[in-house]
Amino acid sequence: MTSEQFAPGQWRLSFNQPEADFLINVLARLGRHYQEDVSRMPPALRAYWQGTITRGEIAGKDDLKESQEVLAEARSELRGERLALVENWLRDYELSEERDPWKVEITTAERDDFVAMLNDRRMLIAAELGVTELDMEADLSQIANEARRTGILEIDVLGHFILVMLGPQIYRP
């Protein structure tokens, strides 16, 4: 995968065939997930989508209860927006005549939405599997459970995609 800025605020992403296949698979899964009823999700995923407004005590604090409701509603709307985004990406792939490499031109704002969506997938896998710091630092070959190993690999690969798009960000004097 490559990412190049070809004009101010304009980016060209390029994926080879295996990368495109992987990405389309991820997007399809995300699309299905965004359509799921949150109330039927496992507790960890439900918590991710409802969000937590504070780690402090919320009982008896009406303003925080209201803020929690505002957050949950906003996150519900976000899932609809992300679903529309997934559908756009899948449609673009369907209509593309050249898929190796598959090239996509996007604006900076679209890139922000895209990386946030890919990060959704990373966070959802982590929430679903209960991924810990130790898991993320472990040698993949040492993780016996296949679903867990595959999930962590997907988190890593998507992280790599995100970093390719954003480039280094940390201030290094």
Add this chain to the structure above:
Amino acid sequence: MSQVESMLGAKILTPIRRGIEAAVAGPATGVRFLSVARRATATSAAKPGTETSPDIDVEEKLKEAFARGWSIIVWNDPVNLMDYVVYVFKAVLKMNEQDASRHMWEVHQKGKSVVGRETREKSELIVHRLRSFGLNATMEQA
């Protein structure tokens, strides 16, 4: 540490595995500066014939200043990448690269960082924006 590893540096808690360390060379984004809202100062005298009330304006501004009593906190997690977190701080909070990096390191090393203090409504919005990028953000009354 390879060049790619050091460049990836790259996450809150874990390094990118070697198997997927393809060359990553994206352009650094431009530096943006924290936009600090200037609090309007009330004019000392209204022009004749206008309905401006400086007293009310001052009072409203004071109320607003005191209402900024909600801290926005970002918490550490095992999955978000360090560079990604810096990017989100720059994009959402309009921090410059140096401030964004400083807050990211604080999250990484201390487990959390207070990234802003705002009114309740604005804090709600910022928490939502940070969470829409996958960051674990909350708010607390300061």
